[in-house]
Amino acid sequence: MVAQVDPRDLRPGQMVDGWRIVRKIGAGTYGVVYEVEKDGQRFALKVACNREQSGDPRQTDARAKREAACLQQLNHRYIIRMWAQGRWPDPRSGFLYIVLDFVDGYTLGQWVARTYPTPHEVAVLFRKLFEALEHMHERDVFHRDLSLRNIMVTKGGEPVIIDFGAADYAAAEELTDAPLPPGTPRNRSPEAQRFWNENRLNPEARYPFNATDDIFALGADLYDVLTDPTPERSKVRPPLGDAVPPPSPFKVTQGRVPEVLSSYALMLIHGKPEERPATAKDARSPLEEFAQFEGPEWHSTRVHPVAAQLPPAPAEIAPGQVEAPPVPIPSHPSAVPVAGAGALNRLRKGWLRPAFVAPLALVVLVAAVAAFVLHRPAHPEPPPVAMGAPADQPRPSSPLAEKPTSRPAQLASPLPTQEEATPSVKQPDNSPTLTSGVPNPPKASPRRVLSKAERCALLLASVAWFQAGCPGVQTRPDPEDCPEEAIKAMKELGWSTYPGHGSQLFILVDVTKGSVEEAREQPLTVWKDGPVTGALIRAEERAPAGTRLDGHLWTTGDRIYGRYLRAHLSGGRTVPICVELKDGGNLGVDKREGSKPGAPVGSKVADGVAVERWR
Template sequence: MRPPPAILPPGAEVLGYTVEHPLGQGGFGTVYLARSAGQPFALKLLHLPGVGERVEREVSILLKLRHPNVVGLQGYGLWPPGAPQFAAIAMEYVDGRRLDVWADEENPTARQVARVALDVARALAASHAAGVLHRDVKEANVMVRASDGLAKLVDFGIGDYEGARGLTVDILPPGTPEYRAPEAWRFFRQHVHSPGAQYSAGPSDDLWALGLVLYGLLTARKPFDGADDPGFIEAVMVSEPVTPHEVNARVPRALSDVCMRLLEKTPETRTLSALAAVTELERVLGDADATWDVPLCDAFREDTATTEGGRDTEDRWLHAPLYRPRRGKRAPLPAGSTPTAPGTPVKSAPKPRRSSPPWVLVALLLMLVVVGATLLLRTPRVTGRSPARQEVAPSGESPQADRAAVPTGPKATAAAVALPATLQEDSATVTTPSKATQPLQLPSKPTKKGVAVMARAVSAAAACTALACPGPQVRPPPPPEPCPVGAVKAMAKRGIDIGDKQPARFATGDPRIISIGEGPVEINLIGRWKGLPGNSIVSGRSIVRDRVYARLTWATTPQGDSFPVCFDVFAEEGPRGMAREAGEDSPSRARIWTTAYVKAVAEFE
C-alpha cells in the first residue's frame, strides 16, 4: 500500500470499520467516514513513518478529554496487522459543517455566534484544565453539528500537554501562522538567531486564536492585514484592530468588547483564561435582547445594500457608503450561469463594488461599441481549422495511473463515490474525443451583420449594468492556505528550494487532454530534483474553478521514500493552475492538458 494520502475505496475494511468515503486529507493522512455495527465514525489514518510519535501524542490527548464540545475518541490501532504502515484513530463523527462553511451559509445572528464561541471556549476550558493545549484553534478545526448547532473542537494532531516530551526543534511549535499570538512572533524576532531557543505556547495562545475566530464570525473580515509576511507579523504585534462593532454596526457592543479582550497584545492584559471567556460569554448572552437576533451580514439579495439616498451626482457616487459583507444561501442562478460548488470557501471580506453614475455608463457604452466594431473589422482571415493538441486514448498506464485515470463512456464505472458538499472527490478520467468536440471553424471574414450583433450585445450589457441583471458567476481562485507541517523543512533537506520548478504530468503516456474532478489527485514527476528523482509521485487535491488548481502535499519516490511537500501546479504557458479546455462546463469537473510544471512554494497562494 502506498504512503498517504491513502485513497481507500468504498467498502475497504480497516480494523473492523467499513470505509464509505473520504472526509478530508492532510499532509500525513486522510480522514474517512466509516461505519462499525451500523454506527458512523470518523476514521483517521496517519502514516506512521511521517507522524512518528505525534500519533501517540494525539491519542494521549483525546484519552484525557471527555467533554460535549470536544470530539470523542472511540478506538485506536495499527493497520494493516502484522506489517502496520498506518495508525488508525476512530473518533466520534460530527454530522455537520466546518465553522467557516456554517457561517458563510447560515449568515448567523450575534446570538448564534456567541453560542458557538461559548462552545469553543468551553472546549478550551476543559482542555486547559486537563493540561492540554490545542495549538491550532481555527475555523477549519471547529465543526457545527447539524442537528442542534452544537460546536465541537476537533483535530488535536499538533496539540500538547503538560509533561509531554518535545517533538520538534524549531523555534516555534507547529501551528497555522495566521493564528499565532503576538507574543509568539515577538519571541521569534528576539531569538531567531539564538541556537536552541524554543517558544513555549500556553493557554493564552489558544485564547488569542479564539479571538481571531470570533472577530471573523462577527465581521466577515480579518482583524490584521499586511502587504507581505513581515507586514502582517508587524500588524499582529503592534496594530490595534478596528473593533467589531465599528466594522459592523450589527455587532452588539458587549460582544465586541469580549472579542477585543481576547485580542489584547499581551497575555497579562488578555482574557485571563478560557474559563473567564466562558463566564463573559454567558454573561453577555444572559443580557442579550432582540437586536442579537438580526443576521450579522446582508443576505445575497439585491435589496440588502446598506447604501442610502440617490446617486444622481458624481459626488454622491464617490462618497456613497460601502456595502455590508454578505453571507447566506445564494439565490438560484439563471440558466446558463456556472454555479459555485457547495461548500466552496469564499473570501471573508469581499471588496464592495460601487455602482457607476449614468454619465459613466453612457461613456462606457460608446467606447465599447467603437472598440468592438474596430476589432471585428480587423479580424484576420482564417482558412481551415486551427491546429489543436491531439487527444488520444490512454495506453500503457502504470498501476498508479490506473487508479487516477479510467476511460469514460456508456460502459465506464465510477471510480469514486460522491462526497459531502465540503469536499467533492472524483478520480481523473481520460476521454476520447467525439465529433461533437472537434475544434470549431472560424468564419473566413467578419460581416456587417457581426458589427450589428456586437453593438446590440454591448447595448444589452449596458442595460443589464443599469438594471442589475444577473450574469455568469466567476469562480475565484481558492483562498490561501499554509503548507503541511514540516513540508518546507523536508524540501530544503532534499535540496528543493522555494521557487524551483520541474515538469510533471497528470497521467502517463503521450500528452493529451483528460477530464479531472475535484478531489484527490496524483501527478508524475518528469524532471529531477536532488532529493526527488524522476518518476516520483506527488499527491494532493485538485480544485476546480475557472482554472484547475492542484495543491500537492505528499511525495513518494520510486524507492518508496515519502515526505511532505508544498507544490503548486503551473500550466506550461506559465500561469498558476491549468486552463480549462473546451467540452466540460461542470462546476466540479474540467478538461485539462496533461503536461504541467510543479513549483515548490512556501505557502499556497
C-alpha cells in the first residue's frame, strides 16, 4: 500500500532517498518536478503522482514506468538523460520517481522571445533537434508531444528535448484511453487530425502514431519560431494540421526569413504526408546545408525585428512637482534603451564601425549642439554662473522600470538603472561639456522638451562616445586568441574549446563571497572591477568540483564581464585556461535591480564556457 504522504508538498531541505530538495519546478496532472542536489550537483527529480481528477493512479504509475523505459534506451546530448529511478518513501509500494538532468535554460518559446535569433541560429538549433529525433526513432521511441514547452534551450544555446511523459516505444503496452495519445493540438499532423474527426465518438479507435507525426510536430515548432516573436504568449491557435495551409514565414516576416528556409518549414507541415520527409534524417539533411550558408540574410538579420525605442519625451513639470518615473521600455537584451551602453553590442556588428566612429561622433555632436541652440526658447541673458552640477538641479526620482512581460520572473532581463546608463554620455570632469558657456536655466523654469531629432542626435552621440573608448568609459576587454598552452591544458582536462560548443562550466564567481549553499540563500551580491578567485560548482571531466579558478572581472560597462586565466588542480598543479562568463548566448552576465555606478549587483553563480578565443 502506498504510504500516506503527498509528494507535491515536499519542502526545501527534505530528502528523497539521498536527494535534497532545493525547490519545486512545477507540477502537472500526473506528477511533480523538483530541483534537487546531491554531492554538489544539481538534478531534476520527477515524482509520479496523480490528482484526484486525473483518473486511475495505477495508470499514472504505468506512464512513469514507460517514461523511464523510453529514457533508458536513449543516450544523446540533445535529449534529457535519466540518472536514477526508484520508489519513495517505500521501496516496494512508494511513488515512482526518476532523476534527470537539470536543464538550466529556457523553453523554446522563451528562447525566441529572449534572444531574437537569426535564421542561421534557428537552422543550427533545429538541425540538432532533428539529429536527436533521428537517434530516438532509430530506437523505436516516439516522443508524441514535441511542443515548444517540451524543448529547452540551455544558457549555452544547446537544445534539449525533455518530458517523455507521453512517449511510447515499440514494445510498450497500450495506455492511451482515447483515439489520440496525449499531445498538443497545434502540433498534430493532418492525418492525426483526420483520424480524430472520424473517430472521436469511437472509444475503441486508436491512432497508429509513427515517425512522420513527430517530424510534423517538430516542423510545427519551426514554423512557430519563424513566424511568432512571442510564441509563449500566444493563447488560442488553430492546429497547423487543418485543411487551410498557413501563410509562409517569408510572407509573415516580410522577407526576414530566407525563402529557402521558409519553403523548407512549409514542407515539414505539408498537408500530404508523402510531401513531407519520411525520416528525421531526411528532414535534417537540408538544415545541414542551411547551416553552411553565409551572408547577412542568414547571419545578421533577425527573424523578428527588435524595435529600439527611445524613452518618451518628458512632460513639462511645474516647480516643486515630483517628476514621474520614465515609461518602461522593453527588457529584451537586444531592445535595451539605445542611449545606454547596452545598445553598443547591437550596433557594433552593424554600420557603426570603429573607422567611422570619430567623424560620426563629431558630426552628431555638432548636430546635437546646433539643434539644442537653435530650438531652445529665448530667455533674458542672466549673469554668468559657475560651471558644475548644482545641488538643486532636479534629478530623476527612480531608476528605469522594467517592462512587465508574460515571462516568469526568474527569466527577466533587468535593465540598467538611470545612473548605470550615465557613463555612456558622461564626460570626464576635466573636459569641456556640451553645456559649457550656456547658463543654467532658472530653477522656476519648466524643463524644455527635446524634439525627437535632438534626442536621436544625442542618443547617437552617446553611443559614438562609448564606442570610441573616450576617457572615463571602460569597455569590456578586447577579443584576442587564447594562448596555445591554455588550449593544450584545457584539452588535457577533457574540456572542449570548439567554437560554439565549448565545455559549459557552472561557476561560483568568487569564493570570498560565500559558499554555494550561501549563494542559494542569498544569490546576489555587489561586484567591482579587479582580480577574482572562483570555483567549479560541479565536476567537469578531469577537473573536480571545487577547482579554484583565478580571473578578473570588468563591471563598468553594460554587463558584468569575467575571464578566468588559471586553474588550481589537485596536487598543487596550476594550469593556464581560457574561460569566460556568459548568460545564454550573450557574453557576460546581467546586472540586476539595485545596481549603481561602481557597485553593480549580480549573481554569485554563473555559467562559463571554455574558449579558444576571447570574444
